[in-house]
Structure formats: C-alpha cells, structure tokens
Amino acid sequence: MADKITNSTEVKVLDEGSQILVNPVDELSAITSNPEWRQKYIENSAKEESDVLSIFNRGISSEAKRMVGPRIREIVGPGASKEDYQTRAPQIFAKEEAGLREERKEEYLRLTNNLEAVKAGYQKSLEKFDDELAARRDDSNLKAAFVMWGRSPNHAGDRGVNGHGYNAGVIHYFEYRAFPDKNTHSPGEMSVDGFIAWSKHLNELVNGQKPEEVQKNVRLEDSSGKQALYLLTKPEIGRYMIISYVEKGETPRIVTAIPGQNEEVMSNRFESEIKTPVLEKQAKRLNYLGDGVHELT
Secondary structure (H helix, E strand, C coil), rough: CEEEEEEEEEEECCCCCEEEEEEEHHHHHHHCCCCCHHHHHHHHHHHHHHHHHHHHHHHHHHHHHHHHHHHHHHHCCCCCHHHHHHHHHHHHHHHHHHHHHHHHHHHHHHHHHHHHHHHHHHHHHHHHHHHHHHHHHHHHHHHHHHHCEECCCCCCCCCHHCCCEEEHHHHHHHHHHHCCCCCCCCCCCCCHHHHHHHHHHHHHHHHHCCCHHHEEEEEEEEECCCCCEEEEEEEHHCCCCEEEEEEECCCCCEEEEECCCCCCCCCHHHHHHCCHHHHHHHHHHCCCCCCCCCCEE
C-alpha cells in the first residue's frame, strides 16, 4: 500500500496488520514539541523541589495567621464593616507573610533559586531530546522498538487518528512523564536509548525470554484466536503488571506496563476481560478480546 498524506501528516504502514498508522516518531514529536506538554513535563520533573518551596510558604502562611489571627479584628478596627473586613484582612495577612519571608530571605532565595535551576536543567534536557529525536528518526533500533508496542489512548483518553490510538510506547514511556498520576510508568531517562532498552526488556518478558523474572502470567484467547497476555514480574526485579495483545499468527504487542501492582489487581484485570460484555469493552477500551474468551493452560 502506498504512503498517503492526510492533513499534511505523513502516515505509513507499519507491521500492524492492514491498519494505517501515523509514524510513531511524528506522534512523539507532536507531543514533546507541544508547549503545554513541555511546561507540564518540567513542572512534574521538578515536583520535589516545588514541594519543598510550597512547604516553606505554607509554614510562613501558618505562622502569619498564628501571629496576626487573634488580633485581626482589632487591627482592622472593631467598627469596620463586613466588606471592609473582607478586603483588609487578606492584605494584613499578606503583609505579615511578606515580613516573615523577608526575615528568612536567605532560605527563601535558596529554595526559589534551586527550583528555577532544576527547571532550567529540564528545559535543556528537552532541547537535547529534540535534537536527538531529529537525528535518530530513521534509526533502525528505534523503529524496531516502536513495533514492539500496540496502540493506546493518550493520557486524556483521546484515541487519535480514526480512533486507532497512538503508539503505546510513545504514550507510556514519553507522554506520561508530564503527569504525576502516570509518570512512574516511565523508568530511566527520557531518551531514545532509554526507550529502546525498556521496550526490549518488556518484549523479552512477554515473549517468554526471561521466565526467572516472572511471578505469574495468564494467557486468554477469544473465539477468533486473538490473545491477551497478563504478566506480573517479581518484586525483587521491580514489580510491574504488563499487558499485551496478540493477533492470530503475530507476536505480542505491549499495550501497558504498570508499576507496583499485585496478583489481586492482575486477577481483577483478566477477570474483567473474561466477564465484561464485548460491547461494553468496545465502548471503554481500545484493546480488548471478542466473544468466547477463555483462559489457556
């Protein structure tokens, strides 16, 4: 099938059946070049330093309230109207906070400067990644790593071009880094080589090449021969629940790798795959098995 151009975006046929997919490099570049994503990535990456500064500021605020709070009505004026009180009280507290912050100026500047330095470092790392991705967009190892993944919605639940989702590796290893609720899905640094190494590791697990690292695995199959593989790694090597789907006659495609899971969580996931009606799964999920789901022994 010839390549086509849709809305000025290059689309190519990858080894994913007859489905026409956007080039994963373009999907990744679209995410990491988005100013909103970049801001969220930097803020999330610097969350520890930001939290330290927030704790400092909350301490200042609490101390100001303890010092001024008991006298606030007296300071505003006993005869002040409700509207005057509501206007002046916050101003009085803010002035007290400013004074306390000035008294601890050295500590405040140390924390704010540290936060800005860390953010600047992540900004530079993004610029470095931009150059790396541009230089390696045709790297055969990167292309091979993308093919190890299936398709998934992005963090917002959007399913992308024609509802087929995005390369799951792009979403789980890269996009999730900007979001506190999902950033632990992405081990190692945000780099091309980091992604290749993680993809290879997961691929070896789902293809049975590292049985010594697996605590439990369950394979399901529907009446068409499509399979879903649920795999839980051992705690000592880093506990992950990995889910992959296998079209009949093809190799497994990883759709997610979730850290910190256990056997109960995994059981709930594959029991849901077995028991949930197909139409309900179709409405909620991008990846699912059809009728006649049963466990393979």
